[in-house]
Amino acid sequence: MIEIILYKRVAGNVGFCVSGHAGFEETGKDIVCASVSVLAINTVNAIKSFTDDRFSLQYDEDGKIDMMMKATLSPTSQVLLDTFELGMTSIYEEYGHDYINIKIEEV
Known part of the structure; x- marks a missing residue:
């Protein structure tokens, strides 16, 4: 199962942690894992490329992948x-509780 933690403050999202494997399909064919990975990596790359914001x-x-704005x-x-968050929620709604768990953690 993929575990997703959305790090939030009162003002909104400040990071995330993604870990685990969906087990939807065999390695190399798992569209749930691939979708989650692409969203996580693209989010990190986009923040790095399009902003001057600092993050760990x-x-x-x-x-x-554990990412937190500084x-x-x-x-x-x-x-x-x-x-x-919208993308992860959409994947969760499509594939359900068996493959993804999303938690919100206030930081």
């Missing part, structure tokens, strides 16, 4: 993190 990023070879977010970063 930790990842490992098992596919865990300071006040620009409007662009906020939109990108909100878009990440």
Whole structure:
């Protein structure tokens, strides 16, 4: 199962952690894992490319990605993190409780 934690403050999203594997299909054919991975990696890359905002990023070879903004977010970063949440929620709604779990953690 993929575990997704959305890090939030009163002002909105400030980061996320994605870990685990969906088990929807065999390795290399798992569209749930691929979808989640693309959204997570693209969000990090977009914030890095399109903003000057600072963030911490930790990842490992098992596919865990943990990203947290370090300071006040620009409007662009906020939109990108909100878009990440929308995408993850859409995947969750499509594939259900067996493959993805989403939690919100106030930080």
